[in-house]
Amino acid sequence: MKSKILILLFAVLSIRGLAQQVTQPVDIEKHIAQILMNKGEEADNQSYYELLLQFYNNPIPINTCQPQDLWALQLLTTEQVKDIMDYRKMYGEFKNKYELMAVSSLSIDKIKEILPFLSFNTPISLTTILKQSVTGKDNFLLGSTSQVLEPSNGFLEDKYFGDPYQYSLRLRIMNPGHTSLGLTLQKDPGELAFRADSLYTGPDFYSFHFYIQNQGRIKQLALGDYKLQFGQGLVLGAGFLAGKNASSITSLQATLKVQPYTSLTEYNYFRGAGTTIEIIKNLEVSVFYSNQLKDASVYSTDSLDTEVTSLRTDGLHRTLSELTAQNSIREQVAGAAITYSKGAGEIGIIGLYNSFNIPFSPKPTIYNLYKFSGKENYNVSVFGRYTFQNVTLYGEAAHTLHHGSAINLGIVSSLSKNIDFTFQYRYLAPDFHSFYGLTFAESSTLSNEKGAYWGMNIRISSSLTLTGYFDMYRFPWLKSSLPKPGLGNDGLVRLNYKYHKSALFYLQIQNEQNDRKISDAIVQQAMAHKTTKYILNLDYNLENPISFRTRLQWTISKFETEETGVLIYQDINLSLRKISLSGRYSIFDTDGYLSRQYMYEKDVLYAFSTPQFSGRGVRYYLLVKYAPIKPLALRAKWSQTIYYDRSSIGSGNSEINGNTKSQFTLQLKYDF
Amino acid sequence: MSRLIVLLLLLLLAGTYSYAQEANFNGARNESLAEATVALQTGWSLFTNPSGMNYHEKVLMAGYQSKYVQLGIHDGAFGFTFPVNNTALGIGVAYFGDELLSKTKAIASASHKIGKTSLGIKTTYEQWNINELGSKGIFYVDIGGQMVITDQFTIGMVITNLNQAKFDTLNYASPVTEVKVGINYHPHEKLLLLAQLEKDVSNPALLRLGIEYLVSPNIALRTGILPNPTSGFAGIGFNWKHLFLDLSGSYQQNLGWSGSISFDVPLKKGDEK
Known part of the structure; x- marks a missing residue:
């Protein structure tokens, strides 16, 4: 106890600067934007943004949480999580945020980064x-x-x-x-x-x-729209998945159970009620029911019955056929999950039932052989996780009754203070059917894939980091885009160099190879498509009101012909007291679609854009944030793309006559 | 130093990959580290890089691999190395194939250590037997070197078939002349990271990466990757009273699974008499 007081005293006295910084109210939008920038743009920004907002709304209780809760933030290494746990075990509860400074492996920057997502409070009463x-x-x-x-x-x-x-x-x-x-x-x-x-x-x-949480035995209660996240997301994945990205150590998912749905995406949520109740200490039961109408094109069969081939997930209702498809099928979902978590371990089971009022009958083609058909689907799953010293093992095994199974197993470990490592294996049978799953895999369909992933993160010095991953995968059955079982692999390495706090440089090389259908072949065939992508990025003057980013992207694609694509852009960001401006000017030049270029763009709040460009042209935007008085913020974005190699953009209903596409966005936020 | 490893790793990744010759079986430990082992010191260096042989103890080793289980190919190796002052000597035999086609190798290696550097030579007589066509033999020489740069870094290098021996027929079966360069990074006693680049005259460069982690003093977990031809490797090693038993499994995307087992027994120096 004595040593604890000493540590506390030392911590409080020695780092006054931090005290000033952390007591300032957090601009959570800016805070998360900064984290996303550090993480790298390949991450699925929208889902990670929502994950962090979720944690801001539902902070992790640092004094009662388990290692996996901290892991779920995807901001701490195994070593840091372990040190927090060890500290709590040795010295008791964290009295306040300053005590975190006594944890040796947490830097002040790291504490500042995680603080908005942690809580030190005790629960408050229901009336309040x-x-x-x-x-x-x-x-x-x-x-x-x-x-x-x-x-x-x-x-x-x-x-x-x-x-x-x-x-x-x-x-x-x-x-x-x-x-x-x-x-x-x-x-x-x-x-x-x-x-x-x-x-x-x-x-x-x-x-x-x-949505309400932490009220006695009722840990979570959601009415209306909600989402569910259990285990590795084979059956219930709420969309919080960083996926393969340059930070490479993010294959693991956290069990967040019932969470409110706040997104503008018009599918992949539940509508009804869901709750998590603590039965006895460490044992929680979640039950949920959902009943909603979804979009699907309904066909009449010869016997005058109706059937659908698949659900529509784009959420667009503009044309007659899209409007006819809107809300044309009713889906009911019911299920329960039991989770037992104690110390460094967690184990759980899930049972899920989906039913539709109109049967599914996919087109009778060979690649649809294992697709879902009929009206009902049952899934069961077992998941678990255990942390031992610096190693976390996790896994989930799921099964669709009368059909296939899926498995996701992995290990995440800090091999040394400066080296993190992850390995993950997944198998998703072609006839595994999961409507609400989202797991770490190459394809998003959650079936027909086998793969292994290695990721590593080496902090060579405080300014130099090397990260990389390698993923090999196989599609055991055909796909609509692949006329034979396919193979692929994907490797990435990235070197980050940080010069003090003012400049950040990175070089990234990615090499990808996968089987792809050959166009215009009389007999359908596939061959390997190889792509190498280089990115050179420089952020500078970061600590100043005016900061810059310069980026060069270069892609070489080898398939039926060899293509090269280049994208260069320059950003200027200006941040003043009431107004901030972000501008970008970019030039792209690609030989074709396979060497297309992606770039992440800043946008208005809660909007995320990573547009892709092929052909020759320029793209620029200007984003303005103006906050004249405290509760009010105005954001506006103007963007324009001008193509030099075509007289119309797009095809079908979305085709624009002319070589220019301009967009204007206006957003007003009022805090109260 | 850290700059060196970064440059090397970047260099390795920037290279394009190719289907070079399949690696031979050199024990389950090497296998589970994706054969990224030219900078490693082990008894099995007799087969991979003679300069890595053991200069302190006699080592007896044997191993078996079922290569591409579905194809029914067998790999086996047996060897013995012994130190004489700062010199290590070794002999071994290796077998690869099935009843239709097989390859047998007889190997003699020698190496010498001066300070932190060691240099070695390996001589191989290789005989191919093809059912109904008879057999043919060839003799070739490999050289290798290793250098301990710091406690954390070791580099290794091998040039195979230095004398550029060739079969006059059966040309495709001739041993390749290639250069292998590898680096081992040993940040602490539990962890070993390995990276290796290989290049022969007619094929693009090949990258191999491996990790070994000691979960306890007697149990090691290993994994490795070879991006092209796409392969993944994993293995476990046990040290039971100074008897090293290693198991490994690997998956090559086009040819499937392989499994191997091997052991090495370092015999105490006292046995030398």
Whole structure:
């Protein structure tokens, strides 16, 4: 105890600077944006953004949490998690945030990074909670609109029923750690804001949730729209998956159980109720039920029955066929999960039942042989995780009744203070059917894949980091895009160099090879497609109000012909007291589609764009944030792409006549 | 020093990959480290890089591999090395194949150590037997060197078939002349990272990477990768009263699974008499 007081005293006295920094209120948007920038752009930014927001809303109780809870943040190494746990074991509870400074492997920057996602508080009473659910602490109203100025064929030929504007409105009333209340409305360009006809009456997309947590035995309760995350996501994956990326050590997922749904994505959520209840200490049961209408093209068979081939997941309802498909099939989901967690381990089981009111009948082609058919689907799954010293083992095994199985096993370890390592194996049978799963894999279909992944992260010195991964995979059965079972591999290495706090340089090389269908072959064939991508990136003047980024991307693609693609851009960011500006000018030149270039763009809040470019042209944007008075923030983005090698952009209904595409977005946020 | 490893790793990755010759079986430990082992010191260096042989103890080793289990190919090796002052000598035999086609090798290696550097030579007589066509033999020489740069870094190098021996017929079966360069990084006593680059005249460069981690003083876990031809390797090693038993499994994307087992027994120096 004595030593604890000493450590505490030392910590508090010695690092006054931190005290000042951490007591300042956090601008969570800016904070997360910074983390994303450090993580690298290959990460699935939207889902990771939502994951961090989730943790901000539901902070990890540092004094009662388990190692895996801290792991789930994907910001700490095994070594750092272990040190936090060891400290707590040795000296007891963390009295406050300053005590974190006594954990040797946590730097001040790291503490600042994780602090908004941790809680040191004890629970508060239900009456206070209910009162706060109305008043809230972190509330906002957010309205956005955007438009592509050049009309596409869909508008010119009157194929789209709605106007060319995109609108969205979000209301959130939240009390981080306790309650959240949210309402979302959205319409895409070409959609009707409010539809009223014999098939459907209501706004194009709406979402509502009321969420409460940590009330006695009720650990979580969600009404309205919610999502579920258990184990490695084979059966229930809420979309928080960093996937393969340059930070490479992110194959592991956390069991977050029931979480509110807040996204604008118009699929992959549950509508109904879900709850997690603590039965006895360490043992929790989650039960959930969902009933909602989904989009699907319904066909009549010869015997006048109806059937669908697959669900539509793009959420677009602009044309007659899209409007007919809207809300045309009813899905009910019911299930339960039991989780037992103690110390460094967690184990659980899941049972899930899906039913549709119209049967699925995929097109009778050979690649659809193992696809889901019929009206009902049952999944069961077992998952677990255990941390021993510096090693975390995790896994999930799932099975679709009367069909195939899936497995995901892995290990994450800090091999030394400066070296992290991960290995993961997955097998997803061609006839494994999971409608709400999301797991670490090459393809997003969650079936028909076998693979192994190695990732490593070496901190050579405080300024130099080397990261890399290698993934080898196989598709045991055919796909619509692959006329034979296929093979592939993907390797990446990235060297980061940080010069003090003012500049960040990295060089990244990625080599990918996979089987691809040959176009225009009389007999369908596949051959290997090899791609090598180079990225050279420099961020500089970071500590100043004006900062810069220079980027060069270079791709060489070898398939039927050899292609080269280049993209160069320059960013300028200006940050003043009430106004901040971000601008980019880029030039792209690619021989074709296979050497296309992707780039992550800054956007208005909660919007994420990683557009792709092929051909020859320039693209620029300007993003402005203006916060004239405290609760109000205005954001606007203007972007334009000008092609030099074509007279029309896109195809079909989205084709634009002319070589220019311009978009304007306006967003207003009001905090209260 | 750290700059060197970074440059080397980048250099390794920047190279394009190719289907070079399949590696021979050199024990389950080497196998599970993706054969990225020219900078490693072990009894099995007799077969890979003679300069890595043991200068302190006699070592007896034997191993078996079922290579590409579905194809039914067998690999076996047996060897013995012994030190004489700062010199290590070794002899061994290796077998590869099935009843239709097989290859047998007789190997004699010698190496000498001066300070932190060691240099070695390996001589091989290789005989191919092809059912109904008879057999043919060839003699070739490999040389190798290793250098301990710091406690954490060792580099190794091998040039195979230095005398450029060739079969006059059966040309495809001739041993290749290639250069292998590897680096071992030993950040602490439990961890070993290995990287190796190989290049022969007619094929693009080949990269191999391996990791060995001691979960306890007597149990080692290993894994390795060979990006092209795409292969993954894993293995476990046990040290039971100074008897080293290694198991390994590997998967090559086109040819499937292989499994191997091997052991080495270092005999105490006292046995030398």
